[in-house]
Structures are given as C-alpha cells and as structure tokens.
Amino acid sequence: MKIKKLIKHDAENYRNIRLEALDNNPDFFGTMYHEEAIMTIDTFREKIPVDKNNFILGCYKDKDLIGIVAFHQESRMKLRHKAYIRSMYVQPKYRKKGIGKLLLNELIERAKAIKEIEILLLDVVTNNLPAKQLYLSFGFQIYGIEKMAYKLNHQYFDMESMSLQIKSLFLSR
Structure with missing residues (x-):
C-alpha cells in the first residue's frame, strides 16, 4: 500500500x-451521486488542490486507488489554525485492513507539519459507526451534534x- 498526494x-x-x-454510501456524504456524475473530468481535475495546505490523499494498491481523504485548511487569518477532514472513503473490499x-x-502527520494548524475538524454521520470508531481511536472528540x-x-x-x-494551544492575554 502506498499513500500519496x-x-x-x-x-x-x-x-x-x-x-x-x-x-455505495449515499447517506454518508452531503453530495449525491447524480450531482457529481454529470461533472466533466476537467471539473474533477480542478477539484484536486495543488498547494500544501489543501490536498487529497490517496491510498494505492499497485496502480489501483482504493481509498481517499481530503484536507482543507481555512484561509481566513482568524481561522487558519483550523483544518477540515472531508470525503474519507475506502473501497468495501479493503475495509477493516487498516x-x-x-x-x-x-x-495528521502532514497537518502537524503545517505551522499554523492546531485543530483538525470533521463531521461524521452518527450511524457511520466504523468511521466514528476510527476517529475516536485517533483521539477525536465529539463537540456537537447537528x-x-x-x-x-x-x-x-x-x-x-x-x-x-494536534498542537498545544497558547493562550495570550
């Protein structure tokens, strides 16, 4: 297995x-299949960020992309200490294999290398128990329910x- 940006x-x-x-999992994502199926390959190309503060990681088995996760750092000055994890997915036959x-x-390691980022945020559908367990195992804590x-x-x-x-919070008063 190889992870790459x-x-x-x-x-x-x-x-x-x-x-x-x-x-496969329409209830776990905010977008519907038919909304993205009509998008061109160029649209998907444009969705792939090219800077270090926004990226999509892919897990490859040989030449097959079997899992993805997206990372987005806030760009506004007062929010740059936060980043979001989105669109995580692993193909069903590779689940429960790490x-x-x-x-x-x-x-998380890439996020730690970005100077400003202190907090990672994500949203997970409540009934997506495997994903929730994964996040909890990394130390994520639930802070709200919509x-x-x-x-x-x-x-x-x-x-x-x-x-x-992911980094100590420094309070300056």
Whole structure:
C-alpha cells in the first residue's frame, strides 16, 4: 500500500473512486451521486488542490486507488489554525485492513507539519459507526451534534462534529 498526494494527473482515478463512494454510501456524504456524475473530468481535475495546505490523499494498491481523504485548511487569518477532514472513503473490499488508519495517520502527520494548524475538524454521520470508531481511536472528540443534517428519501441523518487538537494551544492575554 502506498499513500500519496493526488495530483491533477490523478483526476480520472479520483473521479472513479469519488463516484463509487457516493453510489455505495449515499447517506454518508452531503453530495449525491447524480450531482457529481454529470461533472466533466476537467471539473474533477480542478477539484484536486495543488498547494500544501489543501490536498487529497490517496491510498494505492499497485496502480489501483482504493481509498481517499481530503484536507482543507481555512484561509481566513482568524481561522487558519483550523483544518477540515472531508470525503474519507475506502473501497468495501479493503475495509477493516487498516487503510483508513493509514490515510488518517498520514493526513495528521502532514497537518502537524503545517505551522499554523492546531485543530483538525470533521463531521461524521452518527450511524457511520466504523468511521466514528476510527476517529475516536485517533483521539477525536465529539463537540456537537447537528440533528437532521442530511435528508435522503424522506429519512433524516444526524451529524456529529468532531475535533482533534494536534498542537498545544497558547493562550495570550
């Protein structure tokens, strides 16, 4: 297994796994499959960030992209100490094999290397127990619940907001 930062050249692989994620787990993502399936490969290419403070990590088994996770640092000055983890997905046949841990660990290590970042934030659908357990195992803590965050086929899904402090907070008064 190899973890690497996706580049524009990876757009087709990224599109394929992203659409697979939306198709396989529609209740875990804020976007629907049909919303992204109509997007061109160029649109997906543009979604792949090229700077160190925003990136998508991919886990490859040989030449196959089998897992992804996105990272986004806030750009506004008063919020630059925060970054968001989004769109994590591992193909079903590779789940429970440590791929999610590899991706999350690599993301956290890269986040720690970015000077300003102190806190990582993410949202997880409450009933996505495997993902929630993974995040809790890394020390993420639940700090809020948004009731009825998603609605799919007349069913509501609650969202838990989680945070992980990765650097000491310095209080200056």
